[in-house]
Amino acid sequence: MQTEGLTKFYGERRGLEDLDLEIRPGEVFGYLGPNGAGKTTTIRLLLDIIRPTRGRMTVLGGNPRDPGLRSRIGYLPGELALEGRERARDYLDFLGAVRGGVPRGRVETLAERLDADLSARMGKLSKGNKQKVGLIQAFMHEPEFLILDEPTSGLDPLVQQEFLAMVREVRASGRTVLMSSHVLAEVEDVSDRVGIVRGGRLVAVEDVAALREKAVRRVEFHFDAPVPRGAFENLPGVRDLRVEGAAVRCVIDGRPDALVKAAARFTVVHMVSAEPDLEEIFLTYYSEEEEEARHARAGVEEPA
Ligand SMILES: Nc1ncnc2c1ncn2[C@@H]1O[C@H](COP(=O)(O)OP(=O)(O)OP(=O)(O)O)[C@@H](O)[C@H]1O
Numbered sequence: 001m002q003t004e005g006l007t008k009f010y011g012e013r014r015g016l017e018d019l020d021l022e023i024r025p026g027e028v029f030g031y032l033g034p035n036g037a038g039k040t041t042t043i044r045l046l047l048d049i050i051r052p053t054r055g056r057m058t059v060l061g062g063n064p065r066d067p068g069l070r071s072r073i074g075y076l077p078g079e080l081a082l083e084g085r086e087r088a089r090d091y092l093d094f095l096g097a098v099r100g101g102v103p104r105g106r107v108e109t110l111a112e113r114l115d116a117d118l119s120a121r122m123g124k125l126s127k128g129n130k131q132k133v134g135l136i137q138a139f140m141h142e143p144e145f146l147i148l149d150e151p152t153s154g155l156d157p158l159v160q161q162e163f164l165a166m167v168r169e170v171r172a173s174g175r176t177v178l179m180s181s182h183v184l185a186e187v188e189d190v191s192d193r194v195g196i197v198r199g200g201r202l203v204a205v206e207d208v209a210a211l212r213e214k215a216v217r218r219v220e221f222h223f224d225a226p227v228p229r230g231a232f233e234n235l236p237g238v239r240d241l242r243v244e245g246a247a248v249r250c251v252i253d254g255r256p257d258a259l260v261k262a263a264a265r266f267t268v269v270h271m272v273s274a275e276p277d278l279e280e281i282f283l284t285y286y287s288e289e290e291e292e293a294r295h296a297r298a299g300v301e302e303p304a
Pocket residue numbers: 010013014015016033034035036037038039040041042078182
C-alpha cells in the first residue's frame with residue numbers, strides 16, 4: 001500500500017493532508033494518533049469509502065476503486081453498526097458466502113479463540129461481543145491485507161492477547177496488517193513499524209526496534225563495595241547519574257553498552273532495569289509537533 005500527497009478536506013476542515021506513506025507487504029504497521037488525528041480518514045480513503053481531495057494511492061498494487069480489491073481486504077471499522085434481530089452466526093455465514101465461501105469451522109475457531117458469543121442477536125450484542133464479531137468478519141476470509149481501526153477497543157486483556165496472536169499469525173503467513181490505535185502500548189508488541197499522525201499530518205514513521213533503542217530506561221547497579229563516581233561520569237547515553245555508596249542509579253538514552261562496560265569493572269551483586277517507556281517518546285513526538293506549530297504561528301504573526 002502506498003500513498004502520495006493523500007489529502008482529504010471535509011469542507012474547510014482538514015481530515016488528512018499530504019500523507020506519503022508506504023506499508024510494505026508482510027509487515028504489521030501500527031497507525032497511532034490521538035482522537036481526530038486523521039486515522040479513520042486515512043483508512044476510509046484506502047477502502048474507497050470516501051474519496052480524496054487530492055493525492056494518489058495504490059492498495060495491493062491496485063486502485064482502491066477496483067471492486068475486485070474488496071474481497072482481498074479484511075476491514076474492521078472503528079464504529080461498527082451491527083443491528084437487527086439476526087443472530088451473529090447467521091450474519092457471519094451471510095458475509096462468508098458473499099466473499100466466496102468461508103469454511104464454517106474457521107468462523108467457529110475464531111469465535112472460540114476470541115470467546116465470542118455468536119448465538120446472540122446482533123442488536124443485543126454487548127460492545128465487546130460486537131468488536132469480536134467485527135474481528136471475526138475481518139479475519140475469516142484470510143485476506144491479504146487487514147485494515148483494523150482501533151481493533152483492541154472494548155476487548156479485555158486476555159482477548160487482546162489472543163487477538164495479537166492472530167495478528168502475528170497473519171504476519172507469519174506473509175500477509176499485511178494496518179492497525180490504528182491511540183495507545184502505543186496496544187500495538188507496539190506486534191508492530192514492525194509505527195506511524196504517528198496528529199492534526200491530519202504524519203509526524204513520524206519509526207521502526208519499533210529503533211523506537212525501543214531510543215527509549216528512556218531507568219537503571220540501577222548495586223555493587224559489593226562503594227564505587228568511585230568518576231568511573232561512571234560522562235558515559236555516552238547516561239544522564240541523571242547518582243552514585244551513592246555501592247549503588248549507581250541513572251537514566252539511559254539509547255544503548256546501555258557504555259554503562260554496562262563501566263559497571264563490569266566492579267563486582268555487580270544486583271541490577272534493576274525498568275522497561276523502556278515508549279509512551280514517553282510517543283508523547284515527545286506530539287509535543288514537538290505542537291512546538292513547531294507554535295513557532296510557525298509566531299512566525300506568521302511577526303512584523304515583516
Ligand atoms: N464526515 C466528516 N465531516 C467533517 N469532519 C470530519 C468528518 N470525519 C472526520 N472529520 C474531521 O477530520 C479530522 C480527522 O478525523 P478522523 O476521524 O480521521 O480522526 P481519527 O484519528 O480517526 O480519530 P478517532 O480516534 O477519534 O476516530 C477530525 O478533525 C474530524 O473532526
